[in-house]
Amino acid sequence: MKFETRAIHVGQEPDLETGAVIPPIYATSTFAQSRPGETRGYDYTRSGNPNFTRLGATLASLESGTHATVFGNGMAAITAVLSTFSSGDLVLAEENVYGCTFRIFARVFDKFGLRVRYVDFADPAQYRTIVEERPALVWLESPTNPMLKILDIAAISAEASKVGAPVLVDNTFASPFFQRPLELGATLSLSSTTKYVNGHSDCLGGVVVTNDGDWNEKMIFAQKAVGLNPSPFDTWLVQRGVKTLAIRMRQHHENALAIATHLDGAPSVKWVRHPFHASHPQVELAKRQMSGGSGIVTLELDADLDATIAFVSGLEIFALAESLGGIESLIDHPASMTHASIPRAERERVGIHDGLVRLSVGIENIEDLLADLDRALGQVGLLPISSRG
Numbered sequence: 315m316k317f318e319t320r321a322i323h324v325g326q327e328p329d330l331e332t333g334a335v336i337p338p339i340y341a342t343s344t345f346a347q348s349r350p351g352e353t354r355g356y357d358y359t360r361s362g363n364p365n366f367t368r369l370g371a372t373l374a375s376l377e378s379g380t381h382a383t384v385f386g387n388g389m390a391a392i393t394a395v396l397s398t399f400s401s402g403d404l405v406l407a408e409e410n411v412y413g414c415t416f417r418i419f420a421r422v423f424d425k426f427g428l429r430v431r432y433v434d435f436a437d438p439a440q441y442r443t444i445v446e447e448r449p450a451l452v453w454l455e456s457p458t459n460p461m462l463k464i465l466d467i468a469a470i471s472a473e474a475s476k477v478g479a480p481v482l483v484d485n486t487f488a489s490p491f492f493q494r495p496l497e498l499g500a501t502l503s504l505s506s507t508t509k510y511v512n513g514h515s516d517c518l519g520g521v522v523v524t525n526d527g528d529w530n531e532k533m534i535f536a537q538k539a540v541g542l543n544p545s546p547f548d549t550w551l552v553q554r555g556v557k558t559l560a561i562r563m564r565q566h567h568e569n570a571l572a573i574a575t576h577l578d579g580a581p582s583v584k585w586v587r588h589p590f591h592a593s594h595p596q597v598e599l600a601k602r603q604m605s606g607g608s609g610i611v612t613l614e615l616d617a618d619l620d621a622t623i624a625f626v627s628g629l630e631i632f633a634l635a636e637s638l639g640g641i642e643s644l645i646d647h648p649a650s651m652t653h654a655s656i657p658r659a660e661r662e663r664v665g666i667h668d669g670l671v672r673l674s675v676g677i678e679n680i681e682d683l684l685a686d687l688d689r690a691l692g693q694v695g696l697l698p699i700s701s702r703g
C-alpha cells in the first residue's frame with residue numbers, strides 16, 4: 315500500500331468488539347486481569363494502551379520502520395532517548411538544534427554528566443569528528459529550526475556506521491511524507507507529532523521510530539519507567555490528524571514555495587529561505603533527500619527589532635504564536651520567542667538576529683496569505699512589494 319493509504323488504514327482496523335470504523339478512545343488507566351499477570355496485552359496505561367499501539371503501528375509504517383513508541387510530546391520523546399545514556403557519554407549534536415533540545419542538554423542532562431559537543435554538520439569537513447570522538451549518539455535535525463539548514467543524512471549515517479555510532483534525526487520539520495530518515499540510514503527518527511503529523515494544533519505528541527530491536531526495548535522501557543506516555547485522547551487526535559498528512563503536506567509545500575518566491579528579492583527582505591526554493595544554498599541536497607520542502611519559510615527583514623515586532627504583530631491571518639505545522643498560518647519571532655532560551659551570542663552565531671522571522675505557512679488560500687503579508691509589511695514602512703498588496 316502507498317503512503318496515503320497506509321496513513322488511513324494501518325493501525326486503524328475496525329474495532330473487533332463492535333465493528334466501529336473509527337476505533338474508540340480507551341480512556342482507562344488500568345486493565346482487568348483474569349488471573350494475576352494474565353492480561354490481554356495491557357495492564358496499566360503508563361506502559362501501554364490500545365490507542366498507543368494503533369498510532370505506533372501507523373507511524374512506524376509511515377517512517378518505514380518496524381517499531382514506534384509514542385510519547386506525551388516531542389520533549390518526552392527526546393527525554394526517552396537521552397535517559398538511555400550514562401554519565402560521561404558523549405552526544406555529537408548539530409549546532410542548530412531546536413531551542414528546547416539545546417536547553418534540555420544544557421540544563422537537565424548536563425547535571426547527570428551527559429556531554430554534548432556541537433558541530434556544524436552541514437560542513438562535510440566536520441564529519442571526521444564522528445570517527446575521532448566515537449560518540450554514543452549523533453544528533454541531527456534536518457531541516458533545522460529556524461535556519462532550514464539541510465544535513466546530508468545518508469552521508470553522515472554512513473560515516474557514523476564506521477564506528478557503530480547510532481544516528482538520530484529529528485524529523486519534525488519535514489514529516490515522514492517528505493523525508494524518511496530510516497531509509498537514509500539513520501537509527502532513530504524522532505518527531506514532535508504536535509506539529510505536522512497531527513497538523514491541527516489541538517494536542518501534543520511525540521514519537522521515536524526505529525528498525526533496531528534494542529532501541530525499541532529501550533524506548534518502551536523509558537515510556538513506562540520515566541512516565542513519558544501520552545494520553546489515550548491525544549493519541550486518538552494524532553491518529554485522526556495523520557490521516558490527511560499527505561494532502562496537507564502537499565498544500566503546505568505549495569503555499570510556502572509561493573510565499574518564498576513572492577518575498578525573494580523584495581527591498582525590505584535581506585534573504586528568504588525554503589528548502590525547495592532555488593535561492594537555498596543546499597537546494598540540490600534538499601531535493602535529493604526530501605520529496606518536498608515542507609511549509610516553513612524563514613526570512614530576515616532589513617529592519618530593527620521594533621519594526622520587526624510591529625510587522626509580526628500586525629498580521630491578521632498569520633497568528634503570532636510559537637509552534638508550527640498546523641493547517642493555520644503562524645508567524646514566530648525566534649529571537650524573542652522560540653529561541654529566547656538560547657543565549658544571544660550563541661543564537662546570533664547561528665544566524666538568529668532580531669530581524670529574523672519564521673513563517674509556518676498553513677493551507678489557507680495563497681492569495682489571502684500574500685495579501686496579509688504585503689499589507690503588514692506596508693503598514694510598518696517595509697514597502698508593499700508588488701501589485702498584489
Ligand SMILES: *Cc1c(COP(=O)(O)O)cnc(C)c1O
Binds near residue numbers: 455487508
Ligand atoms: C516542537 C519541536 C520539538 C518538541 O516538541 P513538543 O511536542 O513541543 O514537546 C522538538 N523538535 C522540534 C524540531 C520541534 O519543532
